[in-house]
Amino acid sequence: MADIFDKIIAGEIPAYKVYEDDDVLAFLDISQVTPGHTLLVPKKHVADIFDYDDQTAREVLLKLPILARAIKASNPAITGINIQSNNGPSAGQTVIHSHWHLIPRYDDDNLNAQLAPTIDHSADFTPARYQEIANQIAKEMEAGK
Numbered sequence: 380m381a382d383i384f385d386k387i388i389a390g391e392i393p394a395y396k397v398y399e400d401d402d403v404l405a406f407l408d409i410s411q412v413t414p415g416h417t418l419l420v421p422k423k424h425v426a427d428i429f430d431y432d433d434q435t436a437r438e439v440l441l442k443l444p445i446l447a448r449a450i451k452a453s454n455p456a457i458t459g460i461n462i463q464s465n466n467g468p469s470a471g472q473t474v475i476h477s478h479w480h481l482i483p484r485y486d487d488d489n490l491n492a493q494l495a496p497t498i499d500h501s502a503d504f505t506p507a508r509y510q511e512i513a514n515q516i517a518k519e520m521e522a523g524k
């Protein structure tokens with residue numbers, strides 16, 4: 380059964396995409412724990428970290444530092460980044476399609492990183508604001524290729 384990320388990958392559900400190639404898709408997490416919060420997912424359905432073949436792991440994990448640099452470069456106020464992947468319901472995984480959270484950190488964000496995946500700031504973001512953030516990161520991904 381197709382999960383929400385399969386539907387985003389298939390274009391059946393819209394997303395604020397920041398990067399796409401044959402193997403991976405990166406898009407803004409709608410919750411925006413902090414501005415620029417991005418998800419990186421394999422296009423191939425991989426349930427969790429235990430389910431990766433070597434080739435898919437190479438394709439996805441190679442993109443993590445590249446995407447992290449693009450996110451940091453997209454906003455001078457970003458001074459750090461948390462990268463987190465929850466694997467299995469006991470670890471807090473809610474969408475059973477492997478995904479990597481890249482959560483930008485700001486010097487004054489007062490964020491408890493351990494609570495980050497449960498925070499939802501989507502009410503503070505307009506479609507125009509999401510698109511602006513996505514465009515800034517996408518531009519840096521293009522520049523960093």
Ligand SMILES: [Zn+2]
Pocket residue numbers: 381382384385423424425475476
């Ligand atoms: Zn899936």
